[in-house]
Amino acid sequence: MAAELARRCESQVNRLARELAERHFTVIPDYESLPEDMRDLEMATTARRAIRQFLQSAAGVRPADEDFRPFRERAAQRAEEGIELTTLLRTYFIGAEVVWDALRAGARPGEEPALLWLARHQLRGLNRMIAAVTEAYQAERAAILAEERVAYQEVARALLAGEPAGATAARSGIRLAPAYLVLNLLIADDVPNVNVIERRVLRRVRANLEGFTDGTPLTLLDARGGHVLLPLNAADRMPELARLLTDTGPGGEQIIAGAARTQDTTDVPRAAEQAVRIARLAHTTGRPPGVYQLADVLLDYHLSGPADSGRELTALLAPLETHPELLETLRAFLDHDMDRRRTAQALAVHPNTVDNRMARVSSLLGVDTQTTRGLLLCAAALTLRRLT
Structure with missing residues (x-):
């Protein structure tokens, strides 16, 4: 009985395909603007094939895996064209609705049990079709995203190396910003599997930064850590950026990021080197996780540079x-803003012990630690010693 009802509806395949195409107007955005061959040939042919395949299966012809190949190909094509998966799947449900309406309209008195069987058969067939279409769509999208990721990495690599990136960017549809905020992400190197963690964190950072600025962030992991290139206007939202970078998810990795601004795209290598140096300085000097710019580590940055006085300055502390x-007392005294009581508390000694030790430091170094000049000299020497 069900097979007979399905065969009677086969003569309506063309009409049902046209009705399905008409209902597409309310589902697919800008349907009328799609190429005519896509609307009138591809979609219509796919609709007729799907409707006929279902009706034939209801009449007893079991579809083989090969019969789903055209639908997989169309799904991959829709993915390449940028049509959303939800939109694609809705068209199949609309098709099922169109066919069900035809079956109900064609049913004769006494064929109610056949309708119930066909409803169950249709759900099973739709489930198999949706699985095949979704798998093909997602496979194509994964391939496309992989290609895009490689393209973004190539553009980032070219910019960081100071090589022309315009042609690669244009070929991949990537719009270059006039200037960038260059970030270098640093994770404590005393954690196990730091390289694996860096890759994982960079993926999370990339996901966190999607939509933060116009365009997709350019990211690259190399020997100097993770680099992120954002349009320069990202620098206007540093607190928000810091939250996004330090919120790395379940792993809770401690990220320190150095940030430097470029003048234009040719300035990216210089900014990248500066960002690397800032991140390392912030990490070495024990600063907490966050985003640091040059102003945040200016003294450390200046002292750690290639200055000819550096060797002599660090030698100042040799007598200690x-x-x-x-x-240790000198370091604690400076870290606690020259407060002898707080210093004593940190060292678990009496304040008089701090005074005695600081007097001994002055005697050994030949520097008066009670003067501004002496303290600045000791602080600079300590900082440079810590950094080098």
């Missing part, structure tokens, strides 16, 4: 090498 308690 054999007196670690004095070196």
